[in-house]
Amino acid sequence: MTKILPKILERRVAAKGNIFTIEQADLEFSNGIKRTHEYVRTRGDAAVLAVPVLNQDTLLLIREYSVGVERYELGFPKGIMEPGEDPCEAANREMMEEVGFGARKLTYMKLMTAIPGYMKSRMHCVLAQDLYPEKQEGDEPEPLEVVEWPIAKIDTLLEREDFTEGRCIAALFLALEFLKNHG
Amino acid sequence: MTKILPKILERRVAAKGNIFTIEQADLEFSNGIKRTHEYVRTRGDAAVLAVPVLNQDTLLLIREYSVGVERYELGFPKGIMEPGEDPCEAANREMMEEVGFGARKLTYMKLMTAIPGYMKSRMHCVLAQDLYPEKQEGDEPEPLEVVEWPIAKIDTLLEREDFTEGRCIAALFLALEFLKNHG
Numbered sequence: 001m002t003k004i005l006p007k008i009l010e011r012r013v014a015a016k017g018n019i020f021t022i023e024q025a026d027l028e029f030s031n032g033i034k035r036t037h038e039y040v041r042t043r044g045d046a047a048v049l050a051v052p053v054l055n056q057d058t059l060l061l062i063r064e065y066s067v068g069v070e071r072y073e074l075g076f077p078k079g080i081m082e083p084g085e086d087p088c089e090a091a092n093r094e095m096m097e098e099v100g101f102g103a104r105k106l107t108y109m110k111l112m113t114a115i116p117g118y119m120k121s122r123m124h125c126v127l128a129q130d131l132y133p134e135k136q137e138g139d140e141p142e143p144l145e146v147v148e149w150p151i152a153k154i155d156t157l158l159e160r161e162d163f164t165e166g167r168c169i170a171a172l173f174l175a176l177e178f179l180k181n182h183g
Numbered sequence: 184m185t186k187i188l189p190k191i192l193e194r195r196v197a198a199k200g201n202i203f204t205i206e207q208a209d210l211e212f213s214n215g216i217k218r219t220h221e222y223v224r225t226r227g228d229a230a231v232l233a234v235p236v237l238n239q240d241t242l243l244l245i246r247e248y249s250v251g252v253e254r255y256e257l258g259f260p261k262g263i264m265e266p267g268e269d270p271c272e273a274a275n276r277e278m279m280e281e282v283g284f285g286a287r288k289l290t291y292m293k294l295m296t297a298i299p300g301y302m303k304s305r306m307h308c309v310l311a312q313d314l315y316p317e318k319q320e321g322d323e324p325e326p327l328e329v330v331e332w333p334i335a336k337i338d339t340l341l342e343r344e345d346f347t348e349g350r351c352i353a354a355l356f357l358a359l360e361f362l363k364n365h366g
Contacts, residue, residue, distance in 0.1 A: 033325060110347075114297045122252075142213070
């Protein structure tokens, strides 16, 4: 079923930080009702996430300080796409920077959003297999801790209070489905 | 392994919209390196998401306009927790408002984050079973379209370009795992 998109009557910048911008859009829905919706833009708006498969039994995670929740959080390597990169190239670079591995096999899985009602931000999710050691310098303030996680213990990972990012949990399940179906 | 948290030397509001606030924190990592991290706060910072199970073969989704991505997006009912509510109560209310059903059985699944590196925002994810019709008025600008989705066709849902929210995909997989294990 095709729905009629609301008309965007006006769009304006409400406030600006260094990397985030708060914008507002005046919308008119197809039933005539008008609303102002506020949302957040960020640099680039396009990011990548890699699920690194070390071997058939083991995934790689990183442990990184997350100021939003003020703790170290487990997750997958990710970052902003750079000009000229395609999603698989960008995912491979982020993996080299953050976990010290490149991948000979990169499989595009899914374009995800974080908060589509309030952010434009999109993240390409890539499965990385057939890894080889390769370290590139990133811009992290401290070396990221790389954690080997046994696929047999995914339930324990899901129960942890420091593995919470929706896109990481989603990418984990998508990767496991892919590995189950394609080996 | 316990990691030493960075010291938060200073924290300030950089810019304010109506519902979002951009904040900056000056951090000193345990290796002495200092960085300023920018992040986004929002009203409440605590939200809920419900996965409504209509019957053993069918989940309920909503189709809602998402200004961040400027399209109608499929997802699960969700919203901000109100004062005094626990996560299951809030999930049940959001479900009544957005899909027109209450649930006799609510199971807490997981606390998720959207972008823990850049937002404090947390979302409690709840499985809703044993549904009964019950409509409460919400504050939506137009009635939300409710979509019955067959569990047998989840692969098709995951391939869609309008079902992209990481937390919704994660909640879907967590719900399917729960249903597989607990019936």
